[in-house]
Amino acid sequence: MTTTDTTAMAQAILAHHAATFEPCTAQPVPPPGQDGPAYGAALQACSALGFIAIDAECVAQAWQRQTDRNGRFDPAQWPDDPRDFGLRGHGGPPGFAPCPAALGLYAVLPDAAWVGRMARAGVPTVQLRYKSQDAGAVAREVRAAVQAVQGTPALLFINDHWREAIAAGAYGVHLGQEDLDALQPDELAAIRAAGLRLGVSTHGYAEMVRADAVGPSYIAMGAVFPTTLKQMATAPQGVARLAAYARLMRSYPLVAIGGIGAEQFAEIRRTGVGSIAVVRALVQAPDPEQAAADLMRRMA
Numbered sequence: 001m002t003t004t005d006t007t008a009m010a011q012a013i014l015a016h017h018a019a020t021f022e023p024c025t026a027q028p029v030p031p032p033g034q035d036g037p038a039y040g041a042a043l044q045a046c047s048a049l050g051f052i053a054i055d056a057e058c059v060a061q062a063w064q065r066q067t068d069r070n071g072r073f074d075p076a077q078w079p080d081d082p083r084d085f086g087l088r089g090h091g092g093p094p095g096f097a098p099c100p101a102a103l104g105l106y107a108v109l110p111d112a113a114w115v116g117r118m119a120r121a122g123v124p125t126v127q128l129r130y131k132s133q134d135a136g137a138v139a140r141e142v143r144a145a146v147q148a149v150q151g152t153p154a155l156l157f158i159n160d161h162w163r164e165a166i167a168a169g170a171y172g173v174h175l176g177q178e179d180l181d182a183l184q185p186d187e188l189a190a191i192r193a194a195g196l197r198l199g200v201s202t203h204g205y206a207e208m209v210r211a212d213a214v215g216p217s218y219i220a221m222g223a224v225f226p227t228t229l230k231q232m233a234t235a236p237q238g239v240a241r242l243a244a245y246a247r248l249m250r251s252y253p254l255v256a257i258g259g260i261g262a263e264q265f266a267e268i269r270r271t272g273v274g275s276i277a278v279v280r281a282l283v284q285a286p287d288p289e290q291a292a293a294d295l296m297r298r299m300a
């Protein structure tokens with residue numbers, strides 16, 4: 001296999017997929033970590049399509065595995081078979097407790113009062129995202145959020161504060177990649193043993209592979225669009241990538257997040273995710289209860 005062949009194969013991938021992922025900002029091609037014509041071609045093509053190095057590497061390895069499995073290189077077939085990414089898939093030990101496949105409208109909220117308000121408005125999934133260094137205030141807010149959803153069918157996830165979530169008996173916790181980095185294996189095991197559901201944030205292929213390894217209850221993917229609410233380390237993923245991620249991770253309950261408003265619900269739903277998480281679309285709405293009702297209708 002010559003460099004010319006690999007370049008031609010990369011061009012073939014681009015011919016099939018550039019329109020899907022445009023607009024994109026080409027990234028430098030990372031140094032190849034393995035041999036294989038499909039691997040080399042996909043590494044080039046994914047970098048040209050704007051995938052950051054760790055994600056281009058992931059897709060390139062998967063493209064080579066797909067090629068080996070099928071006995072031929074198919075530039076039209078964007079890899080989406082979990083086996084080609086080495087995924088364990090959803091369910092089965094030693095995974096976290098299951099949650100509904102479709103979590104529906106998912107309100108991410110700054111305090112317990114908001115959690116209670118949106119739970120009473122009928123939002124099926126709510127999250128307390130309370131950012132504070134004051135341990136006493138965190139424990140109080142988490143307990144108040146758990147109380148606030150009592151008597152409603154809302155499922156309550158606690159962002160970041162997993163110890164307080166266990167102590168208060170929350171339905172689940174949501175952790176980001178950095179939160180996972182900070183956890184010892186026995187701490188992750190403690191969340192699992194307590195029966196809490198675990199949601200994990202991801203921002204691309206490499207993080208989805210990493211999330212899969214801990215066997216979470218759901219996987220969140222974002223930021224789909226630019227958001228002012230949180231400083232993101234990665235560029236907005238866009239709807240085309242979200243759709244590719246959703247195909248790969250289809251065995252999991254999936255949540256899309258980041259910059260999503262009512263007008264985007266239809267296109268996000270078409271990617272197959274069973275849940276859309278929002279902050280500003282609810283907490284900055286002139287009438288949050290009416291906004292919740294409208295978004296739940298769009299979710300249905």
Ligand SMILES: Cc1ncc(COP(=O)(O)OP(=O)(O)O)c(N)n1
Nearest residue numbers: 159174175176177201220255257277
């Ligand atoms: C549903 C959902 N998805 C993603 C996030 C972001 O979590 P994380 O990456 O840990 O960032 P912070 O929210 O802690 O700033 C989320 N909270 N919820």
Ligand SMILES: Cc1ncsc1CCOP(=O)(O)O
Nearest residue numbers: 223227229258259278279280
């Ligand atoms: C917490 C978080 N994680 C990824 S994007 C985001 C914020 C989403 O807020 P909004 O829906 O207002 O863009």
Ligand SMILES: [Mg+2]
Nearest residue numbers: 160175176179
């Ligand atoms: Mg976090």
